[in-house]
Amino acid sequence: MSKICEICGRRPRVGNKVSHSGKRASRWWYPNIQKIRVKLPNGQVKRIKVCTRCLKAGKVQKAVG
Numbered sequence: 001m002s003k004i005c006e007i008c009g010r011r012p013r014v015g016n017k018v019s020h021s022g023k024r025a026s027r028w029w030y031p032n033i034q035k036i037r038v039k040l041p042n043g044q045v046k047r048i049k050v051c052t053r054c055l056k057a058g059k060v061q062k063a064v065g
Helices: 052-057
Strands: 013-018 023-031 033-039 045-051
Touching: 033 052, 045 052
Parallel strands: none
Antiparallel strands: 013 023, 033 045
16 A cells, blocks of 8 residues: 555655664555545545644545535
């Protein structure tokens, strides 16, 4: 399953977790992707994957009903 937001393009990022001693191990940060029904500008309703940051910012309009 794709973990990419279809609105802003946010995707998983890689980095290091650092312990108290400074030892490093690689890890991933994933965006909070939700699969929701969205009303598109042309009036069509479609199910797409959107990150919660775009939902909170109001970049998409949820389809009600």
